[in-house]
Amino acid sequence: MQQISLLLASLPDGILLGFVYGVAAMGLTLIWGVMNVINLSHGPIISLGMFGTYMIFIKLGINPYLGLFIVAPIGLLLGILIYTVAVHRVINAPHLSSLLATFSVNMIIIGLGTAAFTTSPFNVDFNMGSVNLGSTTLLGTRLIAALAAIIVTGGLYLFLYQTRPGKNIRAVANNRAAAELMGIPSSRILALSFGLGTMLAAVSGALIATFFPFSILSGGAYELKSFVIGVLGGLGNPIGALVGGLALGILEAIIPAFLETSWVPVIEFGLFILVLLVRPNGLFGAKQ
Amino acid sequence: MKRTLFNLFALLIVLSLALTACGGNATPAPTEAPVVDAPAATDAPAATEAPAAAAEEVTVTIGFTASQTGAQEVSSKRQVNGFNLWMNQVNEAGGLTLSDGTVVKFAAQSYDDESTKERVQELYTRLITEDNADFLISPYSSGLTAAAAVIAEQNGKLMITTGAADDDTYKQGYTGVFQLYTPGSLYLTSTVDMLKTLDPAAKIAIVNESDKFSTAVVGGLKPYAEAAGFEIVLEEAYASDTADFGPIINKIVDSGATVVLGGGHYPDGSTFARQLYERKVGIQFIGILVAPPDSKFSELGDAALGVTGPSQWEGKATHTEEEANGLGIEWFGPSGADFSAAFEAAYGDKPTYHAAGGYTAGLLLEKAIRDADSIDSEAVKAALDATNIFTFYGGIKFDTSAEAHGLQIGHSMVVIQWQKNEAGELVREVVWPADVATKAPIFPIVVP
Numbered sequence: 001m002q003q004i005s006l007l008l009a010s011l012p013d014g015i016l017l018g019f020v021y022g023v024a025a026m027g028l029t030l031i032w033g034v035m036n037v038i039n040l041s042h043g044p045i046i047s048l049g050m051f052g053t054y055m056i057f058i059k060l061g062i063n064p065y066l067g068l069f070i071v072a073p074i075g076l077l078l079g080i081l082i083y084t085v086a087v088h089r090v091i092n093a094p095h096l097s098s099l100l101a102t103f104s105v106n107m108i109i110i111g112l113g114t115a116a117f118t119t120s121p122f123n124v125d126f127n128m129g130s131v132n133l134g135s136t137t138l139l140g141t142r143l144i145a146a147l148a149a150i151i152v153t154g155g156l157y158l159f160l161y162q163t164r165p166g167k168n169i170r171a172v173a174n175n176r177a178a179a180e181l182m183g184i185p186s187s188r189i190l191a192l193s194f195g196l197g198t199m200l201a202a203v204s205g206a207l208i209a210t211f212f213p214f215s216i217l218s219g220g221a222y223e224l225k226s227f228v229i230g231v232l233g234g235l236g237n238p239i240g241a242l243v244g245g246l247a248l249g250i251l252e253a254i255i256p257a258f259l260e261t262s263w264v265p266v267i268e269f270g271l272f273i274l275v276l277l278v279r280p281n282g283l284f285g286a287k288q
Numbered sequence: 289m290k291r292t293l294f295n296l297f298a299l300l301i302v303l304s305l306a307l308t309a310c311g312g313n314a315t316p317a318p319t320e321a322p323v324v325d326a327p328a329a330t331d332a333p334a335a336t337e338a339p340a341a342a343a344e345e346v347t348v349t350i351g352f353t354a355s356q357t358g359a360q361e362v363s364s365k366r367q368v369n370g371f372n373l374w375m376n377q378v379n380e381a382g383g384l385t386l387s388d389g390t391v392v393k394f395a396a397q398s399y400d401d402e403s404t405k406e407r408v409q410e411l412y413t414r415l416i417t418e419d420n421a422d423f424l425i426s427p428y429s430s431g432l433t434a435a436a437a438v439i440a441e442q443n444g445k446l447m448i449t450t451g452a453a454d455d456d457t458y459k460q461g462y463t464g465v466f467q468l469y470t471p472g473s474l475y476l477t478s479t480v481d482m483l484k485t486l487d488p489a490a491k492i493a494i495v496n497e498s499d500k501f502s503t504a505v506v507g508g509l510k511p512y513a514e515a516a517g518f519e520i521v522l523e524e525a526y527a528s529d530t531a532d533f534g535p536i537i538n539k540i541v542d543s544g545a546t547v548v549l550g551g552g553h554y555p556d557g558s559t560f561a562r563q564l565y566e567r568k569v570g571i572q573f574i575g576i577l578v579a580p581p582d583s584k585f586s587e588l589g590d591a592a593l594g595v596t597g598p599s600q601w602e603g604k605a606t607h608t609e610e611e612a613n614g615l616g617i618e619w620f621g622p623s624g625a626d627f628s629a630a631f632e633a634a635y636g637d638k639p640t641y642h643a644a645g646g647y648t649a650g651l652l653l654e655k656a657i658r659d660a661d662s663i664d665s666e667a668v669k670a671a672l673d674a675t676n677i678f679t680f681y682g683g684i685k686f687d688t689s690a691e692a693h694g695l696q697i698g699h700s701m702v703v704i705q706w707q708k709n710e711a712g713e714l715v716r717e718v719v720w721p722a723d724v725a726t727k728a729p730i731f732p733i734v735v736p
Contacts, residue, residue, distance in 0.1 A: 006538050013534035111357070119403075120362040121555045123562065125589040130566065136538070137567045212531045213558045213588075217359060221529045256535035261526040262498040 018249020043223030049205025079198025351421025358403025370646025473508025497552020551576030572732030
């Protein structure tokens with residue numbers, strides 16, 4: 001009974017966090033889904049999004065949620081820049097080349113970030129109050145972040161399915177050669193896709209910064225979660241990534257109700273391996 | 289095909305994470321007898337052998353790794369700055385002069401360990417075998433120091449550890465590793481002493497990071513608190529990268545705890561404190577490790593108010609020669625005010641306990657060389673074994689038993705608490721022990 005009450009108290013938090021995990025994972029899976037590139041700079045870009053919120057709120061005094069409108073385009077442009085400089089030339093090379101290219105970008109961002117911000121944690125002292133619901137307290141920052149995550153997911157879905165550039169992205173993801181034969185400029189579309197993936201990573205980082213302290217190394221943990229969500233959800237499918245994120249968030253809320261919290265990563269990654277073994281296409285059955 | 293490749297890669301990432309985690313928690317294998325063919329006397333470079341002629345100048349090489357990158361970067365830099373300040377001061381003063389006229393000067397040899405144990409072991413081997421370091425200082429953090437201590441002991445090199453509070457390293461049968469910090473198992477005992485004066489009926493929740501250092505702290509805290517008559521209503525460990533403390537806080541509320549003790553390192557400690565505040569769960573007293581003594585903790589704003597933490601050293605409550613005289617213990621080194629002034633002049637920043645620890649590691653080596661009147665490592669080791677001194681950093685004395693050789697037994701912690709000054713700014717006050725306290729503790733914490 002005690003476990004059930006703990007579960008009920010923790011579940012809403014897990015769900016809210018899950019939405020944000022989903023946005024972070026969307027960036028990774030979008031890039032992989034479109035161009036078969038495993039973006040190892042995903043984590044540091046999430047960290048840059050966190051620092052974006054920090055600079056915008058602490059240094060410029062702008063509301064962090066308004067700051068998303070600054071972080072998002074910068075993330076998009078940064079992604080296009082990374083694609084152009086580091087990824088484009090190796091896009092058709094074996095996977096190891098693009099892996100090493102994005103790993104190099106990862107090291108560069110961490111190196112520059114360490115020089116600029118050190119590895120010391122930063123904190124955005126921003127409070128949106130809280131709502132008491134029986135035995136649980138919902139923090140305003142998490143509620144708004146979840147709402148923002150849902151809006152971002154919906155926006156991305158509409159972009160991919162209702163706009164010409166979005167349809168071009170899906171066409172390139174399905175068959176790049178055929179898309180090129182139809183006159184779609186695949187290089188530009190790939191750059192746009194990488195930019196969108198980076199933008200999503202930066203936005204998720206910006207949202208996370210409103211409720212967790214962070215350092216330039218913090219993005220690594222969310223990159224790992226994104227890999228797990230990528231397996232649970234769908235590649236290139238924003239809804240699948242959101243559902244995968246929710247599943248992970250709920251898992252993180254459920255486990256501490258029954259076991260010591262240090263078991264969370266053990267069970268989380270144990271289940272991840274189990275899913276790989278029994279349902280290689282993911283729990284939510286992304287289509288091949 | 290695409291999904292299979294992604295899955296394979298994701299699996300690889302997760303497995304490597306798991307292996308890293310396993311490696312991170314592995315207890316260093318107990319070192320057997322030091323390598324027989326590497327006795328300190330013959331191992332020492334020519335420059336450090338017993339000087340033959342009067343007024344000879346020798347340079348002693350002190351080797352260590354610094355975390356210029358990675359998770360320990362900030363604390364490590366502070367520690368190294370403190371050490372470098374000591375070395376520069378000694379060298380600028382003309383070095384140490386031994387009774388036979390030999391002038392001893394010091395040089396540092398250092399590499400970036402990237403905050404990883406693998407690099408630490410590789411680089412300490414290099415420092416010993418290629419750079420011929422005469423003495424070693426530890427890297428920052430218990431985990432890295434445990435990795436370095438194995439190498440030092442295997443090669444028969446003396447190592448003074450600072451920034452490393454874990455007890456286990458000194459219970460491996462080592463004979464040449466000497467700890468400057470108060471051991472982890474005693475980290476929160478002074479907090480318990482203070483709590484006993486504030487609320488003897490408090491119900492304690494122990495919530496800690498599941499790493500080596502924090503586990504050692506809790507290992508000492510629990511029996512101490514129980515012996516003091518406190519009821520422990522919750523014991524909970526969490527993974528190092530935990531960011532969401534919501535489920536844990538729900539458990540704390542459910543347990544009926546009035547006091548939370550534990551934490552781990554800065555990132556998790558500051559996150560935990562912030563979420564305890566945001567959820568307004570009515571905890572009356574919070575004592576967490578490592579994070580509160582850091583000046584950055586005030587960035588939490590009102591969430592920092594009332595949070596306490598143990599500190600190895602505080603500039604506001606620095607130890608004095610009068611204190612040493614009162615205890616009948618020999619005083620050595622500069623006053624706390626002189627150290628702080630020199631540090632600020634050199635680095636433009638107020639010294640933290642990391643910096644004080646780095647400086648005192650050098651000071652301790654200086655004292656041991658003076659007492660030994662030699663730079664021979666066996667003689668210096670004997671001097672370290674016999675050390676019982678007081679510095680601005682506090683008492684220094686080592687356990688010399690076979691079970692825990694080198695464990696620090698002379699140093700005690702102070703407890704700091706974030707309070708507001710008259711201008712409404714958050715300031716760090718020393719609240720325990722009462723005889724050095726700068727303010728009375730806030731109890732209970734008032735959450736608006």
